[in-house]
Amino acid sequence: MSTRNSSDVIVVGAGVVGAACAYYAARSGLSVTVIDRGPVAGGTTGAGEGNLLVSDKAPGPELDLALLSTRLWRELAEELPARIEFEAKGGLVVASDDSGTAALRDFAAAQTKAGVRADEVSAALLRELEPHLSPALAGGFHYPQDAQVQPALAAAHLLRASGALVRTGEEVTVILTGPGGEVRGVRTPAGDVHAPYVVNAAGTWGGELARLADSFLPVLPRRGFVLVTEPLPRVVRHKVYAADYVADVASGSAALQTSAVVEGTPAGPVLIGASRERVGFDRSLSVEVLRRLAEGATALFPVLAKARVIRTYAGFRPYLPDHLPAIGADPGVPGLLHACGHEGAGIGLAPATGLIVARLMTGERPPMDIRPFLPGRFTSAA
Incomplete structure (x- = not known):
């Protein structure tokens, strides 16, 4: 159970990707705190059209991720009926x-x-x-298979359904780490929040959040x-x-x-x-x-x-330069996971991203091959 100052996982970012990470983490039995320096869906999500597309993706890893998300969005539309304005219009x-x-x-x-x-x-x-x-x-x-949701509503209802403790208007200023460099939580102007996992779902600010942990993502x-x-x-x-x-x-x-x-x-x-x-x-x-x-x-x-x-x-x-999101564990900071860099496809790819991140934290097998998305592919460019 999340308290004001501790949980199993802290998700940084209350857009639709962060909301999906919180939703699937909670369904896996983890307690979740979501922190955002702005309001829910205050960044890229709130400015999006809500596209859930396979039509614009060539065969490859991103299309595989989109096909998985297409199935998951339809499941979510059943679980959150009418609230997210899901429209399977093609x-x-x-x-x-x-x-x-x-x-x-x-x-x-x-x-x-x-x-x-x-x-x-x-x-x-x-x-x-x-x-x-x-x-x-x-x-x-x-x-x-193309569809649409209302993205701000989708983020809000995923967060509500997750039961996560949501803290808006708080900027993460420090990633707290232990003596071995492992994640211990985050610091905001309101104080420290402790957790063994931190998920970077900060969207366009994902690179800046990575830098707080002395990591590198060229977002x-x-x-x-x-x-x-x-x-x-x-x-x-x-x-x-x-x-x-x-x-x-x-x-x-x-x-x-x-x-x-x-x-x-x-x-x-x-x-x-x-x-x-x-x-x-x-x-x-x-x-x-x-x-x-x-x-x-x-x-x-x-x-x-x-x-x-x-x-x-x-x-x-x-x-991100290779047009693929960064999804998975940071190669140098134990307990830090990234879920950002989706460019214009984040709303469509959010459920698959959230499910992958949740399974990595619980030690379960990811639902697909995630090697093309691993954040470590950028470390040589740092």
């Missing part, structure tokens, strides 16, 4: 010409071998799935903007994005990249993205980015040209 990836369609076909064929369902949709049938799509599109692929923020329209009738039924979005996700470029991503929400507003650029933690509004996002969205859905944008917001994805 994704639709579209191409503007025949060469783009051919590239999508090759990508989908490889994904299918890895366990993804991808159904080709001809140009003539695209508008049956999305009646307001531009008639100029050449074709696309439908991904029925960098990658800024993105989202446009939010006025509530509309169900103009967009799926998550719809242009084929170049996949390339942007995989790119390591620091320069501005934009690709059209459009999706409706149960509450009515349409969310429009996506942009990526590495500009540190600069939150300055970029009119150029907003212009590009609006142009991309109206190219896909001309009807949106008449819709009013009621707000915009920026967020920061926690980026």
Whole structure:
């Protein structure tokens, strides 16, 4: 049982990844304290669209993690009914010409071998799935496994269901260690909290938290903007994005990249993205980015040209150079585990990450091969 000053595990970060770590740790019988310098879902989670995607991932470790998380999200939707606004609406990836369609076909064929369902949709049938799509599109692929949640609600309800002691508005300033370098807890301005395990789920600040333990993770923020329209009738039924979005996700470029991503929400507003650029933690509004996002969205859905944008917001994805999250034990600090660096996929990958971390702490076998995600892969670069 957690007390104010001790528990079995301290999770640093109250976003959706930290909440999932707390949830699965508690289900494994561990007492949990969650500490965040801000509110619940106050960082990347609160600025996310809630995407749970397999459609944008090539075969490999991240897709394997996403497929596991897809199954776990559906279980969570049963356990936390209606509260997280889980919507199994599917994704639709579209191409503007025949060469783009051919590239999508090759990508989908490889994904299918890895366990993804991808159904080709001809140009003539695209508008049956999305009646307001531009008639100029050449074709696309439908991904029925793609889904969406409301990310802040998901984080809050996972934390509530975990029974964890949640301490917000407290910044971790020290990782406490013992004589052998093993974790003993953390220090905040409110005092020391003791635990034999600390989980780094600090998102874009994951590298800074690692440094407090004399460890190294090269986490960098990658800024993105989202446009939010006025509530509309169900103009967009799926998550719809242009084929170049996949390339942007995989790119390591620091320069501005934009690709059209459009999706409706149960509450009515349409969310429009996506942009990526590495500009540190600069939150300055970029009119150029907003212009590009609006142009991309109206190219896909001309009807949106008449819709009013009621707000915009920026967020920061926690980026690691090889585009894979760091999940697992720190190689040099016993008791420190990392669960960060998921970039824009953290909401989708959160349950699998939480389950892996919980099993590592209880000595159980992880649910999949975690070697590609181990944090030690960065130690040689320190």
